[in-house]
Amino acid sequence: MTQALKNAAAERHRVALVGTGHRGTGMWGKELLAGWRDRAEFVAICDLNEVRAAHARKAIGTNAPIYTDVDAMLTAVKPEIVIVCSRDDTHDEIIVKALEAGCRVITEKPMTTTPEKCRRILEAEIRTGNTVDVTFNYRFAPTAARIKQLLRDKAIGTVTSVDFHWYLDTQHGADYFRRWHAMEKNSGSLFVHKSTHHFDLLNWYLESTAREVSAFGTQRKYGRNGPFRGERCHTCSHTSECDFYLDMSKDEWLTMLYEEPSREDGYFRDGCVYREDIDIPDTMTAMLRYENEVIVSYSLNTFMPVEGYHLAFNGTKGRIEVRQFERQAFDTPDYDEILLMHNFGKVEHIRVPHAGGGHFGGDDRLRDMLFREGTADPLGQRAGALAGAMSMLCGAAAVASMKAGRPVKLAELGGLPGSADVLVRS
Structure with a gap:
């Protein structure tokens, strides 16, 4: 490896992605590498659903190892940055663990879901001296x-x-x-x-x-206002009369990230909008x-x-x-x-x-702010x-x-x- 390549590699942030749904795999995976490969390299892909994580890794274009446990991932690869794109109510647990492991955290919005979890994150940031960025791209x-x-x-x-x-x-x-x-x-x-x-x-x-x-x-x-209902669009008997019918087979991206992985965890991306619960x-x-x-x-x-x-x-x-x-x-x-x-x-x-x-250019400017050090912030856009x-x-x-x-x-x-x-x- 030439010295120039060594220097370029040294400048890249060691990134772990936690959560490989649409947002994680897209904006913070595939798109991040497409435009910011000189600033970021994935050292881990983490998701409770290993099938989804494997599909996401291929879509992103990385050979980073896959983990289903955040603690094991943090111990094994020691990332510099952890990007949190998991379900909202799980953010606090992952953010606090990452901060305590010495990582900088980038989390999707909302930062968390309850006041108690907010306080926990803020206290961890104060206690560890490490920082959280919230991705308010608007x-x-x-x-x-x-x-x-x-x-x-x-x-x-x-x-x-x-x-x-x-x-x-x-x-x-x-x-x-x-x-x-x-x-x-x-x-x-x-x-x-x-x-x-x-x-x-x-x-x-x-x-x-x-x-x-x-x-x-x-x-x-x-919810209960629907004239009929089923479990999910894929198996519903009302597809011809439902205004909200979603045929996921026509969307390769959603099928890849959710259909086959649903066999592992039972999570359907096309749940009925009229479910009574x-x-x-x-x-x-x-x-x-x-x-x-x-x-x-x-x-x-x-x-x-x-x-x-x-x-x-x-x-x-x-x-x-x-x-x-x-x-x-x-x-x-x-x-x-x-x-x-x-x-x-x-x-x-x-x-x-x-x-x-995305977001009329907001996504790109946000990624610049977070991955290109020295980016000016005269309007205080970084959150x-x-x-x-x-x-x-x-x-x-x-x-x-x-x-x-x-x-x-x-x-x-x-x-x-x-x-x-x-x-x-x-």
Whole structure:
């Protein structure tokens, strides 16, 4: 091996991937090696399902050894970075073990699912001195970055309130009710699993954290609302009449990662969206009051004809508004248009072109931030464990409020250690 090759190898981070589902095998496996091979090499692939792990390893394009036990993996290969893409409710156990083994951790969102697990992770980060990055890729999308800069520039004065409404379509939204996410014990509900993205964006945009949440949630379309039901699409007798029928045989990627592996663990990727044991809401709304006195109106709907969001900031000198379309039946432009409306003045139309890659280029920029040292971060897009905790605690407060029928203060939840302030990143 030449000296140049030795130097290149020495610069690569030794990475272990835990969890080889769609996100782990794709964004943090195959795509990571495709664009960041000079910065990362896999030294382990870990999953409870060995069949899935073997398929994932081949798809990623690595010869890294396979493990089904995190402890054994950490002891054997001593990775520098552990990427956590397992089921949400298992994140804390893996993150804490990795931190205690001296690793840097990159975890998919949500960081975890309960306030108690949040506290455990934060305490482990403080105790070990090792760090957690939470993969909030929406911060890195071009439109999000442009809005952040406008807010920092005080383009509308002081922000007083926010309208934020997210729409999941009948493809993406339904997927959450096919999979393990449909059980609160696994995902914390979509107020945690999905809304953690949105609450994090709010925290980041407003440079503050929520104090109190009042929320409502109900199940109107999925679960017991179905006109019929089965165990899974593959074996269902209602395929010809069900709007949500998913033929996984037409998707080689999903078939590879889930169909054959299901024989080992019984987990089906095409579970019936009308299963009666689904216990999470599909229609949600919340009001949030922030420490800086901004008030927010938020909603999440999961069976819409469109995919995307509507976001508006109301300020003392004007309003910023954007309607982003991610997927729908009608043609949309390859840019987002931000409306910057000034009180007693003109309206500016700011076009932000979409970038290539997932989340309009956000995924690539996130991976650059995490794997290319020295990447500038003037907008504070990189998110640590405290950001992961504060967004997740918004969701936990929303769930608690929904169940109790009253506003819930985040301080009631006990998800932060007393010295959590040392974790704040600039």
